[in-house]
Amino acid sequence: MRICLVVHGFPPRERTGVEVHAAELAARLAANGHRVEVFAPRAEPELAHLALRREERPEGYAVSWLTLNHDAAAPRGPADELDPPGVAAAFGEFLDRERPRVVHFHHLVKLGPKLVDVARERSLPVVFTAHDYWGVCHRYTLLRPDLSRCDTIGDAEACARCDLVLGRLNAIPDVGDYQMGLPLDSLSERDRAAVLELLGGGGDAGAVAKATETRAALDRERLRALRSVDAILAPTRFLARALERGGLDGGRVRLQPYGIERDRFADVPPVSGRPGEPVRIAYFGGLSKQKGVAVLLDAFGRLQEPAELTLHGHGTDAAHVAELRAEAGRVGARWAGPYERDELPRLLGECDVVVVPSVWVENQPFVIREAFAAGRPVVASRLGALPESVEDGVDGLLFDPGDAADLAAVLTRLQREEGLLARLVAGISEVKGLGELAAELEELYAELGAGDEPEVPEGLPASVVGFARRRAQLERLPNRELFARVLHGIEELRHGLGAEAEQLPFEDLIGASLSTGSKAQVLLRDQRNEIAWTQRSLEDRADATRSLREEIQWNEDSLRARDETIASLEAQLAERDARESSLREELTWVRESLSTLEEEARWLRDLKDRMEADLEHRVHVEQRLVERLRQAARVGMAALRAQERVLGAELQPLVEILDRASHEPHPSSPVESAIDGTLDGLAHAIRRSIENGRVLERELARQRDELDWRRAEMSAARAAGERGSIKWLVSRTGLGRHVLSWEPDSGDDEAGGTAPGEDAP
């Protein structure tokens, strides 16, 4: 059979369980007489991305390496996770060239489930071994980013939340290797809270919904591809159940435990179990967080009695490895570091018991089978599928996952309980060999039709069937085999054509064949031209990219400027809003003031009315007063005139005497003095009467002036009242102008008032 094994990595580039298992299987199937072609990706910066290189291995199989260089292979979107650009096409070309009769996928991470479609399109039987939970968990561990175990298989939102958390962790600088998860106490308070919120069902609902939609689509597509597989092999029942829970058809999933090259361990010396000697504990495997090595070191540090612990393995999480190493030093464990596969039997021989302290739902770690093959019992977490491999108290011991105290108790029991180690060693059953696994697979491949004769099209005339079948048989051969046959055939033809043809030097024929009309040469030239053209195009594109970058820069600058403008406008708006709000408040105040002023105006009108009434009353009183004064004056004047006339009559004789006396000088007599006194008194009385009359006149004049003033004031007050006392009062406050300035078109009559510039009356 021609068998294609597809795996996400392959030795010597990758040396972990699945990759090594695939290599062992390839060698075994090749040894069984099959043509085995391995298809695996690798990074090779010196080669073009997607370049395919075939390497023939001394074990009898070949590896076709698909170059996936990191920069070029980095997913540019969710869809690339399912179908990394160019990979499916490269796989198709590989299948067309190598013509396997069955494709057995061991992993599709990095390559994408689209490869299943590529094989199906060629009507090839397809087998998929689920080495982990990738079929139902895109993180393939059922482990959340906080290292908590996931039991929500098939819940796209839960998976999307893992994505979002990973995105968040990715944005944290110096967070270390977080892909498999990390303890949250290594995060800042803020990041820890955000992660917990996301994992706990909170977070930005929009972002979660979008991520859920994306994840659901990817999961659907992955499941669709896997559902078209003919047989899904699960090494454990636990994994099989998880696949079924995730929506993979139960009938398609078959239980098939691993087999290993157990002969490699045939010479491992048995467990010494010498009394009084410390138990030699060993760990083999990766040093990533989910492997639980920290738990083992913690437990080891708690042991009361002497024991030895050796850690074998390596990890890519440098920070975590450094922590483990420091902790190993602290508790006195030996740090052995990475080991070569060939060294494993010897290293297993140097320990008494192997611990598998994983904190994730392990499937079927190869190291358990290898430990058993070397006669070493296994102490393992009671988790996932591990109890299917280790039977508690029979060939090993189980402890509560992540519980260092329990692990310490189990190891202490191993130290103290006499004969326990020996009983566990004796309880180890024979491990399934790789040969048995290969035989099972051969049977499966055959069952799926990998060894069947090709079918010829239906309805062919019988005379054509033989030819059609032969052509189909040749069609199934790999290119290189066809080419080899053809070269051999031409050689036979040459010999058959007779001595002359036979004597033609092969070099001449090849020279002649290549020197004229070689299509390959033309193709190469075309390709060279195409490469040159592509290079030119690339240069053009680089130019275009540069100018686009400049344009983008310019646009970004413009956008920045626009942002600034927007910010400034927003500030203005905010200011205006604030002003509006203040004006509204002022307006309210003004309205309130207006209403107060209206009341005041009403009061003033009343006051004016009262004042007018009062004024009229006063005028009336004054008129009467004036009248009385006039009358009094008239009376006074008349009295004065009468008095004057009396006095005149009385004075006349005196005047005459005086005249006479004046003409006769003589000394003053007492009569004269009396007369003089009487005259002085009369003159004084007259002067006083005249004075009184003047005072009365001035008073009258003043009364008249006051009356006139009051009349004028009353007249002005009346005019003001007629023109609208409210408007006048509003304009007097100046508020009308404010109102008009911010709400010019409001049409609010109440806010109108006096027009700008209009003076108060």
Added chain:
Amino acid sequence: MTRPVSVVIPSLDDASLLLRNLEPLVEELDRRALGDEVWVVDDTGRDVLTAPLADAFPTVRVLAHARNLGFAQALKSGIEAAGHELVWSMNPDVRVRSGFLDPLVACLADDDVFAVVPRILLDGDEERVESMTRLVERQGGVRVEQPGLADEHPPYAGYAEPVAFAVGGACLLRRDAFLSTACSPAGGFDPIFEPFYWEDVDLCFTAWRRGQRVLYQPASVVEHHHRGTIGRVIPPELVRAAQEKNRLLFQWKHLEGDARTRAHLAALYRRALDAWLADDRDELVWLALALEQTREALAAREALSDAPLGFREALDATRARGS
């Protein structure tokens, strides 16, 4: 002087086509009244033609194969059954025109004429003549050309001319010559060309090498309303594989001369290398299919070693116009 002929029509289950095209043929034979006979070989393996033909053309005889044996065997069975020396081989999609037979028979008056082909008008189009055939060598390989179909219409000379081969689907040939072992080990078409294609080219070219001639007689006209059985029931990739395989076998059977052998072997290596380098699987499969028959091809070549004409001479002879 005209002579009676046996008509042999290998056929699959295309009864309606056959019934339609038998009509002018039978009319022509009746007109000739020379005792011509018609054999229809039912190659379906299911004897589906006896009944319909018995009603419509009682004089037509049906030879039903127990199983499908292919065109070459069907024609051979029919010719073996034929009662006359001259055999008009005809496919069911050929429709004869009145008077087509006599000019052909006249051509076979010369003993060295192995077969004669009429003016075959593709789909009845006067401008598209299938009968003119020639072989050309190019880059160490041989190709068939039909200039009458490629806007290259040699002027009608008014007399029979040599052609490389007579199209097997419409030609007049001699029964005994066809069945003799001169051209193939068991007579008839060489079985190395099974399942189809190039067998008629080889048969006629072998005749040329044996010193006989194959002629094109433009005075005889038939129409070919193409409804190729092969194209209808066989996938095109299989048809192409048969063509390419048989082209190579033809060359190997007739390969001779140092320079030609060298050029051909170099061409083979080039094709193989080109196909390998360009991942041209089809080409590799064609080469492999042909090379699996190397021994038979070389045996057939050996059987021709006593032929009076070599490949080049025969090729030249096919082009000797006015002969």
